[in-house]
Amino acid sequence: MMVKKNPSPYDRYIPKSDCKERSLGTGDTFHTVTMMQSWVTAYSNHVKRLAPILKKSTLPATIASIHHFLHSNIAYKADGALQVIKSPACAWATRNTPSSDCKTFSVFASCLLSQMGVPHAIRQVRQPSFHPEKWTHVYVVVPVDQNDRDITGYYYVLDGTVSNNSEVYFLEKKDEFMKLNHIGLAGTDSSSGNTNEETIEEVAEKIQDSAWYNRTFGAVFANGWDFSCFGSSLSPAEAKSNHEIDMPFILENSGIKNNPSVANINKYMLDLDIYILAMQVLQRDKFVECTRDGGQLAEQLLIAFKKVMLGAIGGTLAGQGKELVETGTRQVPGEHRLKNKSGQGGGTFRLDETIIAKVYAIRNFSDPAPRPITTPRPTTTSMPTTPTRPTTSTTPPTKPKPTPPTKPRPSTPSKPTNQGPKPNPPQKAGVGKVVGGLLIAGVAYAAYKSQKNKK
Numbered sequence: 001m002m003v004k005k006n007p008s009p010y011d012r013y014i015p016k017s018d019c020k021e022r023s024l025g026t027g028d029t030f031h032t033v034t035m036m037q038s039w040v041t042a043y044s045n046h047v048k049r050l051a052p053i054l055k056k057s058t059l060p061a062t063i064a065s066i067h068h069f070l071h072s073n074i075a076y077k078a079d080g081a082l083q084v085i086k087s088p089a090c091a092w093a094t095r096n097t098p099s100s101d102c103k104t105f106s107v108f109a110s111c112l113l114s115q116m117g118v119p120h121a122i123r124q125v126r127q128p129s130f131h132p133e134k135w136t137h138v139y140v141v142v143p144v145d146q147n148d149r150d151i152t153g154y155y156y157v158l159d160g161t162v163s164n165n166s167e168v169y170f171l172e173k174k175d176e177f178m179k180l181n182h183i184g185l186a187g188t189d190s191s192s193g194n195t196n197e198e199t200i201e202e203v204a205e206k207i208q209d210s211a212w213y214n215r216t217f218g219a220v221f222a223n224g225w226d227f228s229c230f231g232s233s234l235s236p237a238e239a240k241s242n243h244e245i246d247m248p249f250i251l252e253n254s255g256i257k258n259n260p261s262v263a264n265i266n267k268y269m270l271d272l273d274i275y276i277l278a279m280q281v282l283q284r285d286k287f288v289e290c291t292r293d294g295g296q297l298a299e300q301l302l303i304a305f306k307k308v309m310l311g312a313i314g315g316t317l318a319g320q321g322k323e324l325v326e327t328g329t330r331q332v333p334g335e336h337r338l339k340n341k342s343g344q345g346g347g348t349f350r351l352d353e354t355i356i357a358k359v360y361a362i363r364n365f366s367d368p369a370p371r372p373i374t375t376p377r378p379t380t381t382s383m384p385t386t387p388t389r390p391t392t393s394t395t396p397p398t399k400p401k402p403t404p405p406t407k408p409r410p411s412t413p414s415k416p417t418n419q420g421p422k423p424n425p426p427q428k429a430g431v432g433k434v435v436g437g438l439l440i441a442g443v444a445y446a447a448y449k450s451q452k453n454k455k
Contacts, residue, residue: 008073009323009363010092012314013050017089033124033138033176036085036107040178043087044111051115053321059118060421063142063156063165066112067421070160074100074108102138105160109140110178113158119146120158121177125170132171139167141175144423149177154423167424199319200257203312207248216308220300225293232290234282234344239298242342247305249341250275260316262362265324269306270357274338276302278349317362327361 054069056062074091077098086094086104088111094100106122113120120142124135139159143151157167198206206212214221225236234242251257254268279302282295314324334352341347 009325010050010053010069010073012311013047013053013318014092015046015089017087017093019086019090019093032085032103033122033174036103036110036122036138037176037178039085039087039107040110040114043089043107044114046088047108047111048115049318051112053318054112055116059142059144059146060156060423062116062118063158064421066109067158067160067165070105070108071163071165074105074160076105076161077101102159102161106138106140109158109160113140113142114178118142119149119177121151121175123173123175125168125174126172127168128171129169135174137168137170141167141424151175151177154425156421156423165421198308198312199316200251200260200309200312201316203308204248204251204257207251208244210244213244217301217304220297220304223297223300225297226290229290229293232288232294234291234294234298236290236294236297239279239294239301242340242344243298243301243305245342246275246340246344250338251309253339256313260313262360265313265360265362266357268309269360270332270355271338272302272306272309273355273357274336274349274351275340276306277336277351277353277355278338278345281351322362322364325361325363326358328359329356330359331355332357 054062054065056065074095075098078101084099084101084104085107086100088108091100091104091108110120110122120140122138123141124138126132126134127136130136139157139161141151142156142158143149144154144156148155157165159165159167221240227235227237227240229235250271251268254264254271256264256268276299279295279298283292283299287295310324317323332355334354336349336351336353336355338349339347340349
């Protein structure tokens with residue numbers, strides 16, 4: 001299933017998926033939850049690079065961060081007759097189309113928590129306000145006491161299908177605790193491909209490895225170049241050799257390996273643009289065909305290498321909880337000077353033409369999510385966010401309350417703060433309350449009708 005989607009800064013951290021259907025077998029609701037657990041075990045590695053970005057310094061802040069990411073970026077749709085569970089990669093690929101139900105949101109959240117090593121459970125419930133005879137909703141709960149595997153005490157709710165991340169009232173619940181030691185053993189979808197970006201340091205080490213070089217840029221070399229031509233300023237063979245010599249030299253001089261600052265990154269990208277311009281000049285009509293071919297090969301190599309380095313910069317910044325974002329372009333006037341190690345132009349490129357260079361900035365992932373996608377939320381009773389409460393009580397019965405963590409609830413739930421949500425007290429099944437409420441309501445209504453008839 002191919003879905004057109006808007007680009008997101010998070011794309012680089014989640015594998016691609018074609019959402020190929022896989023049979024999950026048949027069974028009841030408990031079979032579905034069992035399959036959800038299997039799905040988490042099999043596909044939590046889809047978010048192994050996203051999890052460090054969303055993890056915060058405290059548990060409640062981490063839960064708020066995950067909820068904000070899920071609710072802001074993935075479109076929700078209540079499940080129908082066909083039970084569908086998506087892997088995180090598939091949910092991300094279809095995020096703009098309302099097609100992910102509470103099971104998929106729970107799987108995504110569980111995968112993230114599993115990669116973070118946070119104990120949690122998948123909870124399914126029967127709700128008093130919607131088909132109370134059926135198990136109609138599922139979400140994730142995280143015990144405040146991380147050793148409380150039965151969740152008998154306070155806990156946090158993680159439900160990306162609702163904006164306020166609050167727990168629904170339920171008549172009955174079933175918790176399936178995730179076994180973290182089983183997580184991350186399965187591979188990704190065969191359609192996902194390799195999305196692991198190397199860091200600047202890794203590329204700096206590999207760039208002088210001819211096997212890595214030929215493997216990375218093999219597609220450029222396979223374009224039918226004549227590496228045997230001669231009598232030119234720059235033959236394709238010389239262009240290839242010069243590129244292998246100059247790229248490590250320019251990278252080392254840029255300073256981004258030790259200090260990937262905004263200034264160093266923009267200077268390094270401009271240096272590559274200057275090199276590209278120098279190769280474009282060699283493709284002009286005044287040069288012989290062999291030289292033009294050499295310049296064209298060098299330009300294609302530089303463009304491909306620039307993409308590799310942008311990915312490496314992104315990989316390095318991701319380890320620091322940051323990302324590289326493009327903010328626009330700028331005109332850089334002539335008199336460009338760029339030293340090279342291969343000896344071209346006497347060891348320095350000298351160009352007097354204006355360059356249109358992209359401008360980059362660094363964003364912290366602790367900031368609000370970039371350009372979140374606004375997605376519709378259901379207004380029907382198929383997945384109520386505020387279930388009907390018994391008329392005899394405005395609050396659900398609770399056990400004696402232990403002292404909860406003194407972390408305040410975020411002032412704006414859709415934009416998490418460092419504090420995160422307050423934990424929920426244990427919630428008991430409410431069958432008696434519901435029945436009692438209905439009886440009292442019925443008696444009151446009968447008395448009202450009798451009094452009205454007397455009048």
